[in-house]
Amino acid sequence: MYCVRKVTEDVFWVGANDHGLHLFENIHPIPLGVSYNAYVLLDKATVLFDTVDWSCCRQFLENVEHVLQGRPLDYMVINHMEPDHCASMEEIILRYPKVKIISTEKSFMLMRQFGFSIDKQELIEVKEGDTTCFGKHTVTYVEAPMVHWPEAMVTLDLTDGVLYSADAFGSFIALDGKLFADEVNFDRDWIDEARRYYTNIVGKYGPHVQLLLGKAAKVLDKIKYICPLHGPVWRKDFAYLLDKYQHWSTYEPETKGVLIAYASMYGNTEAAAQNLAARLCEKGITEVRLCDVSNTHVSELIAETFKYSHLVLASVTYNLGIYPVMLDFLEHMKGLHVQKRTIAIIENGSWAVKSGDLMQDFIDKNLKDMTVLNERLTLASTMHADKAQELEQLAAALADTIAPSS
Template sequence: MDYDSSRVFVENVKAALNGKTLDYIVVNHMEPDHAGSLRLICDLYPDAALVATKKAVDMMAQFFGDELKNEKIVVKEGDTVSLGKHELSFYTAPMVHWPEVMVTYESFEKVLFSADAFGTFGALNGNIFNDEYDIDRDWLPDYRRYYTNICGKYGMQVQSLLKKALTLDIQMICPLHGPIWRSNLVYIINKYDIWSKYEAEGNSVMIAYASIYGNTENAAYYLANELSKLGVKDIAMYDVSSTDVSYIISETFRCSHIVLMSATYNLEIYPKMDDYIS
């Protein structure tokens, strides 16, 4: 949890425990938007053991020095921790999207705590479950933009995680960002499978252009019009100078065909186009 949200986070933890002892703190991911409050939680619950991968424990020392005095339990692929009727199993997921990442599976209620995998950009509106939303309408573009910009480079690693997930009986997915998936899990798993295989979602054309005086822009729109005459219906147009690159990257994954049109700048590719390509 981000340190700026620590007060609310601590209040929620205390309410959930309702006076009970906290025995374990499972750390799936050390990125500061999730682990920023770790020192505070450890100070409040010094007897709770930290459960994490070796790389995550190393990062704790880098982030917090020697301030985390709690016992540290280093887990490897397939290790388990019994909580009575609940049992936690741990599966490493390196580079999805940091090197220390693991996911945690709870076998009694069949819940996968998936770290950043299956997450999305955007804030919840009060509803917390996927079936309380129209995902295609309200969330899919942000799911795609999140995956392609956060994990898009690591398709092979995501495929490895998906293969592990398919061996588990998962009834619920709890990602660190976005709605909890309690129904139609195959929807988001299939999306991740498509994106991580770098497959297009349909027959479509993205035209991204960089124009200085408007001539390249005119050529881009001329091409789009000609494609329309040929029956192409899904055409996405982006001016790289006015569109955040995260949206263009997202469309690059979605579309089956890509056209890049750029003016030259000092004998090189126009800088904004070069940024996108890089």
């Protein structure tokens, strides 16, 4: 049974929702599912923009067939050929053997590399600034390399202002009937998963996103709809969405507040982290999030690090090194180019307290534009009463850099 929604008078969403996949890219948990978005334009010619993951192919094919109503499919535009968007293209070719494929040179190269059978089709290679007329609708193509693969492009319908934005402006969470961002409370129910999607999937490529945002700014007055490959379609509140992307792609924090990420074996480091959180709240700093790195997925830790201005790393020493899950968190921060944060350190150990120096060394060597506070808290097994003053000094230093006293 088909499941489609109308985007504009001539454009239909023909994608699918996936609640069966537990790990996106086999690494990121998606407890609320994910959508794979594809769109059909009905004009003098018929056009399919992207496909869906293989797991949702049956639903997708039923949707396309329903929208076409017996018409042939003339064109298939592939903005991003990553398999969660391109895997079903061979099924489209089987059913619509005369379909012409529009994409970039690198995209066609990667299709062949993945073994897709495309060379019997008419292939139309496009570059930035090229246009195609499908009848009353004319589209232009904008290259978007490394957002987040090298072959990516976005397509702008100059007639109706529909931007097919590939993986830009996407989000985790299945749509489940609600196609448009204004049909949900996005800032309450979606923003955390949108941030987690961006920071973990695209976060490393901030300069490339900035380049794309610069291109989009020149035609912003022409954009009426933003149609990403995951998550809801935007038809209003563009300023809200672009502000988030501006923060994330420049690594500027959204919120003045503190993420306290702690690694605790027997609860003593956690107790110090809880004590610090309480002291911060007493000082009026209530934007505080505590995360146990042992049971918080690193994708959430990364997303929260992008959100908050300050980060406290509290770790025990383990085999004279950084506790493994804390080290993994640091490696992800390095890999995703996290920067421009103020960091405080809490270290613990029973016979050799090394974690603080090691974390400081990692930050100095691998992370850009980080400010590490001098007020380090050093514990020996547990926090005894004589450490209360040091903890207070750490809380005061954090609070003063968040909301300086007059």
